Amino acid sequence: MEVTLFAEKIFSVGFFPITNTLLTTLITTVVLCSFAIWASKKTSLVPTSRIQLASEIVIENIFSVIENLSDRKRAERFFPIVATFFIFIIVANYLGLLPGFNTIGLNETHDGKLLFVPLFRSVNSDLNVTLALSLISVGMTHYYSISSLGVVDYLKRYFSLNPVNLFVGLLEIVAEFTKILSLSFRLFGNIFAGEALLVTISSLFAFVLPLPFLFLEIIVGFVQAAIFMMLTLVFIVILTDKHTAH
Amino acid sequence: MEILKDFGVQPILLAAQIINFIILLLVLKRFLYKPIIKVLEERKRRIETSINQSEEIQKRFDESAKKQEEILDKAREEAKNIIENAKEESNILSEQIKTENKQSIENAMKRTQDSLELEKQKMVADAHNQIVTMVASLTEKVVPKTLKEADKEKLIQEAIKEIENEN
Numbered sequence: 531m532e533v534t535l536f537a538e539k540i541f542s543v544g545f546f547p548i549t550n551t552l553l554t555t556l557i558t559t560v561v562l563c564s565f566a567i568w569a570s571k572k573t574s575l576v577p578t579s580r581i582q583l584a585s586e587i588v589i590e591n592i593f594s595v596i597e598n599l600s601d602r603k604r605a606e607r608f609f610p611i612v613a614t615f616f617i618f619i620i621v622a623n624y625l626g627l628l629p630g631f632n633t634i635g636l637n638e639t640h641d642g643k644l645l646f647v648p649l650f651r652s653v654n655s656d657l658n659v660t661l662a663l664s665l666i667s668v669g670m671t672h673y674y675s676i677s678s679l680g681v682v683d684y685l686k687r688y689f690s691l692n693p694v695n696l697f698v699g700l701l702e703i704v705a706e707f708t709k710i711l712s713l714s715f716r717l718f719g720n721i722f723a724g725e726a727l728l729v730t731i732s733s734l735f736a737f738v739l740p741l742p743f744l745f746l747e748i749i750v751g752f753v754q755a756a757i758f759m760m761l762t763l764v765f766i767v768i769l770t771d772k773h774t775a776h
Numbered sequence: 777m778e779i780l781k782d783f784g785v786q787p788i789l790l791a792a793q794i795i796n797f798i799i800l801l802l803v804l805k806r807f808l809y810k811p812i813i814k815v816l817e818e819r820k821r822r823i824e825t826s827i828n829q830s831e832e833i834q835k836r837f838d839e840s841a842k843k844q845e846e847i848l849d850k851a852r853e854e855a856k857n858i859i860e861n862a863k864e865e866s867n868i869l870s871e872q873i874k875t876e877n878k879q880s881i882e883n884a885m886k887r888t889q890d891s892l893e894l895e896k897q898k899m900v901a902d903a904h905n906q907i908v909t910m911v912a913s914l915t916e917k918v919v920p921k922t923l924k925e926a927d928k929e930k931l932i933q934e935a936i937k938e939i940e941n942e943n
Binding site: 534535536537545546547549552555556559562563565566567569570573574575577582585586589590593606609610611613614617618656657658659661662663665666718 | 782783786789793794797798800801803804806808811814815816822
């Protein structure tokens, strides 16, 4: 049993392939959406439900992080996207640690060979997901940059008549593309490696032995979510900062 | 882009993930972030106002305590003044009463003295008259009836004069 680099297709709806990561993504989305709707019904000024307390702690902490890096007005604007990155990634990562992931699956014959196709696969161990996330991250960064600085100031960052600044601008353009790659591959690499590690250790000896690695993965899951959130936040703050605009 | 294919990146899956994430973002924003942030803001506002109010109340309380103390001090001062004034007035009054009493006693004494004097004078006059009549009658008896009317009169007058001179 081994983990493939790409997410396996379970079945197709018409031409649309349903992979195991797409399935777990949908599960994560449904879990989070139902949590949000449940929480929204119980909000009160004096918090009595634990669900409200928990969401308050998470939201307040993320909000204060954003506010410390920018200001109150920008924090209110960036908060939804930044917080959603963190919450989605950490929930997806922890969901991937549940028993059943990579172990429950179907045996399929593929090109004459018998293959094991797991039904559930950790969401972020699919480059489709992480690439989508980083595209949204970078896309939103530029959207915020344009909307808060204006098109002229936004373009001044990359194009200039001054040859030195023109070269710097060129580097900035390259940096924007490396952002997409680094964000997506960092997250994908970490989670995929963890997945592969857990599967390998479990195939060696499935009792007790994977426990330390599970704890490691718990840390990695949090750290990766935090890194993705912080990087997105920092990029957004830098690109919307009026002082750094040349 | 060969490398992306190795990693199983398919445009349709990528689009599905992006749409999925956007839906999640909208749902969380609508149902989780907005209500919770609203509640947090509202609570913060309430706490701020209640802290301000309690500070205000404390300030007012201090002020009123100070005022109370001032009023008490004033009242004490006034009471002291009133007592002092009353003392002074009572002293003056008693002095007045004393002098008045003295005067009235003096008056009364004077009046009694006066009346006594009058009485005395009256008595003296009475006595004088009585003596005169007595002398007249005596002389009439002693002196012979032959004496002329004019001489009688002259004698009586002399006698009275003598008596008066003796007085």
